[in-house]
Amino acid sequence: MARNEQLIRQHKILQLLEMARFGRTLDEIRDDLVQDLGLSSLHERTVRRDLEALMAAGFDIQDEVLQRGKVYKLGRTERGVHKITATATELIALSIGRDLLFPLAGTQYWKGIESFWNKIQEEMPDGVWDHYQRFRRSVHVMGGPTKSYDKQEGMLRTINRAIAEHRILEIDYESVGRPITTRMIEPYGLAVYQSSLYVVAAAAEVTDPEQRMRHWKLDRFHKATALDEWFKPDPEVDVSKHLKNSIGIFSGDSPTPVTIRLGKRAAAWVREDPWHPEQQLEKQSDDCFLLTVPTSHPREVLPKVLALGADAEVVGPDSIRSAVAEVIEKLAKAYCKPAGASDQAGD
Known part of the structure; x- marks a missing residue:
């Protein structure tokens, strides 16, 4: 049996146990594996060896004799050792999600992602981590080219402060093919779209409520200053709803x-x-x-x-x-x- 097939089978066993509140018998696990993985047959000894391998790797799998027979189930994985716990599906999902968030490199968000990921790695037993590292190599995340916002880290902190405190931002902004201009904007939030960060903000000089909200690409910021001037957020502005109105990142409340x-x-x-x-x-x-x-x-x-x-x-x-x-x-x-x-x- 190829090593990759064994990892896939063991990962599926963990998923089955995660979904079984009262555990599964050996026969039930075997039957579910055959059905879910499309196998022609699977010997009971193979399933038992997989369970033993998972337990040896550090997974908290317990067995208990009930009226319907001996069942296997996931126990409390802390045992007073792990400060952070993660199920099989959660660890794989976090790993894939981290890859998808590479466009945030250079921001405080990415530092938070890396900090949390490192904590998980440090707290997981070596056997558990190695198991998922091997399985993770069979899953590849593709996407657009990644970038780094290292140079804009300071500006992003300023922008986040202005969003939280409802302060007007003075920005030096360079649209494509146009000279740098100084603008006053009222920031409401941030949006991530196709590897880029955008500031969702109202143009201070625009009075038409349907035309005020704009999306300002962080890559085009040369400077951002939070002024000692405050704006009153429009209660009618729902950033989540606003962003759903368009196909892409262009703004517009009346598509x-x-x-x-x-x-x-x-x-x-x-x-x-x-x-x-x-x-x-x-x-x-x-x-x-x-x-x-x-x-x-x-x-x-x-x-x-x-x-x-x-x-x-x-x-x-x-x-x-x-x-x-x-x-x-x-x-x-x-x-x-x-x-x-x-x-x-x-x-």
Whole structure:
């Protein structure tokens, strides 16, 4: 039996015991393993050896004779030794979650994650930790490129203080392709989106309640100062609800529904990887589907539509359709020329 198969089987045993309040007999464990792992057969001796190996590794597995026979169950894993305890599923989940949070490297949040993770590692018996290290190598977390916010650590502390104390922030902010400007913002919270941190804040000079809330990318901050000026938070602002209104990170309390005609292949992609929790995908025919999704800015939907190629067409509204058409026109013009050619003669 391959080592990886043994680890998977032992991990499954721990999951089964976690779910069994009154324990499981050897036969019950064996039958559940066969069913859950899709095995053709499994000998009782193999299950008993797995249980003995787990106990030798430091897991608190106890046995007890009941009316229905001898049962195995997880006991209290502290035994006065562990200050921190974790079940099999919890330890694996924490490990995967830590990998997913790598974009927070350089922030006080990451330091907290690492501190907690190190405490777990220090308190777990070597056998338990080694067991999960071996099993963890079979699970790989993929995602976008990671970054570090080491340079913004001081600014982030200032921002967090301003959020907690409702203080106005003076920031030097550089939007892409624009010069640095000094702005006054009223911070409400932080958001993590595709490996980047954003400050959810109201632009102090904007009075329209539907236009005030903006998302300011921390990468573009050059300076942040918490002023001795305070703002009164708008009781109507619910940051969680506000962030759910859009496909991506663009802000907007009144998103616009966009309708997109999809082919069968594109519809399958969107069904597998939804763009928004409130999207609606309706079948018109075997080869035609209509997707309706809320968006706060054309740049939210544009790259997603273009990624689907000719299998996606924006039906409306006209503003979004025109924005997509304009990009397609520029792309067509660029690709009609030889590679590297310029619009201006002599360049």
